[in-house]
Amino acid sequence: MRRLLGLLVIVLFITLFALVIASGGLGYEVPPLRVRELARQFLIYAYNPFNTTFTAKSPEAVTSIVWDFRGLDTLFETLVFYLAIIGALSLYRGVESERRTEVISLGLSPIVKTVTKVTTGIIIAVAASIALHGHLTPGGGFQGGATAAVAPLLILIVFSKYFLENLGLRKNVLLALRSIGLLGIGMTAFSALIVGLMANSPAYVFQNQPKPDAPVGLPAYIGDSLISGTLWFFNFFEMFAVAAGFTVIFLLLGIPEGEILKQLKEEAEEH
Amino acid sequence: MLEVIAIYLGQALIAIGVFCDLIAAIGLLRFPNFYLRLHAATVGTIGGAFVPLIGAALLAIGSTYLGAYRWFIAGGALVTAIIVLILAPAGSHALARAAHRSRAAVVEPKVVDYLEEDEVSKSG
Numbered sequence: 001m002r003r004l005l006g007l008l009v010i011v012l013f014i015t016l017f018a019l020v021i022a023s024g025g026l027g028y029e030v031p032p033l034r035v036r037e038l039a040r041q042f043l044i045y046a047y048n049p050f051n052t053t054f055t056a057k058s059p060e061a062v063t064s065i066v067w068d069f070r071g072l073d074t075l076f077e078t079l080v081f082y083l084a085i086i087g088a089l090s091l092y093r094g095v096e097s098e099r100r101t102e103v104i105s106l107g108l109s110p111i112v113k114t115v116t117k118v119t120t121g122i123i124i125a126v127a128a129s130i131a132l133h134g135h136l137t138p139g140g141g142f143q144g145g146a147t148a149a150v151a152p153l154l155i156l157i158v159f160s161k162y163f164l165e166n167l168g169l170r171k172n173v174l175l176a177l178r179s180i181g182l183l184g185i186g187m188t189a190f191s192a193l194i195v196g197l198m199a200n201s202p203a204y205v206f207q208n209q210p211k212p213d214a215p216v217g218l219p220a221y222i223g224d225s226l227i228s229g230t231l232w233f234f235n236f237f238e239m240f241a242v243a244a245g246f247t248v249i250f251l252l253l254g255i256p257e258g259e260i261l262k263q264l265k266e267e268a269e270e271h
Numbered sequence: 272m273l274e275v276i277a278i279y280l281g282q283a284l285i286a287i288g289v290f291c292d293l294i295a296a297i298g299l300l301r302f303p304n305f306y307l308r309l310h311a312a313t314v315g316t317i318g319g320a321f322v323p324l325i326g327a328a329l330l331a332i333g334s335t336y337l338g339a340y341r342w343f344i345a346g347g348a349l350v351t352a353i354i355v356l357i358l359a360p361a362g363s364h365a366l367a368r369a370a371h372r373s374r375a376a377v378v379e380p381k382v383v384d385y386l387e388e389d390e391v392s393k394s395g
Contacts, residue, residue, distance in 0.1 A: 108365055108368075108369075109365070109368055111360075111361055111365075112361050112364065112365045115357055115361035116361075119354070119357070119358065122354065
């Protein structure tokens with residue numbers, strides 16, 4: 001009966017999906033041959049040195065949209081992520097686990113430890129590349145930060161929580177790093193406005209490139225390198241904030257093996 | 272001439288990879304216990320991912336019509352291959368060690384288990 005129901009759902013889904021496609025729900029050419037008008041606008045304005053009204057001076061359309069065209073939305077998204085972390089932190093406040101300095105014998109076998117030592121460096125390098133090239137290639141601060149957070153997670157699992165804390169990646173250090181990242185995002189959002197106030201010229205919050213009515217803005221190039229004004233800085237600070245935020249959560253959720261072993265021993269003695 | 276050799280060698284390595292993947296898939300379905308299936312899975316990662324990635328790198332080097340971009344493709348494939356070569360054995364080692372130490376996976380049918388004999392002789 002259950003199998004028949006599952007089969008019925010699958011057949012119904014396929015029939016309805018075919019009906020939607022056949023009646024032109026996704027357009028009559030899939031994939032469409034023409035670029036839609038909205039997408040065309042973004043593609044034109046993302047990097048356009050001749051149109052100073054709208055351009056973000058970044059060849060990556062997604063990053064231009066996320067940190068320039070709708071920068072305020074992204075700021076609020078970032079805030080939602082930090083509120084979630086703040087919630088977890090306030091839930092765990094006062095919960096302190098013991099600290100240990102003797103950690104050589106803990107963790108997985110030497111084979112796994114050696115491989116982790118090699119790959120942790122690679123992960124950090126890839127994360128930095130994703131975040132710092134976010135305005136040139138697909139990627140960005142959040143993706144780079146999430147990738148970078150895999151490195152401490154691997155250390156947490158392979159070497160033990162004590163080892164990660166002895167490396168200096170303690171809760172308060174990570175919170176400070178996260179706050180620096182957030183502060184950097186805020187400062188970047190206000191940077192054009194601050195420059196405008198000092199130069200006594202009109203400027204906007206979240207302004208990236210100079211506009212016709214607000215001639216200040218951040219430089220698109222430093223030397224010969226394209227940094228797309230504020231976009232590089234947003235990605236840079238977002239990477240730190242996201243990596244530190246995720247690592248704090250991993251630290252909170254990770255239970256030290258010493259306490260688990262103690263618990264197991266007590267349970268074994270009871271029986 | 273060298274390009275033609277690289278292309279044929281690359282295609283041969285990819286064919287070996289396809290064969291290894293097929294064997295690994297059959298092994299994962301048919302082998303009776305966890306450790307044997309883990310063995311089949313590593314056949315799939317080393318024979319079925321590392322070897323064809325090297326083949327893809329050679330194939331890219333041989334494809335002269337790609338211009339300078341073939342070196343990017345070849346480099347990417349080679350780096351991925353090396354990372355797979357390092358990570359896959361470490362992962363399967365960690366899995367096997369954890370499964371054996373926690374006795375989560377029973378070695379059955381068993382021909383010989385030296386690790387278990389060592390543990391028994393150590394503990395008494």
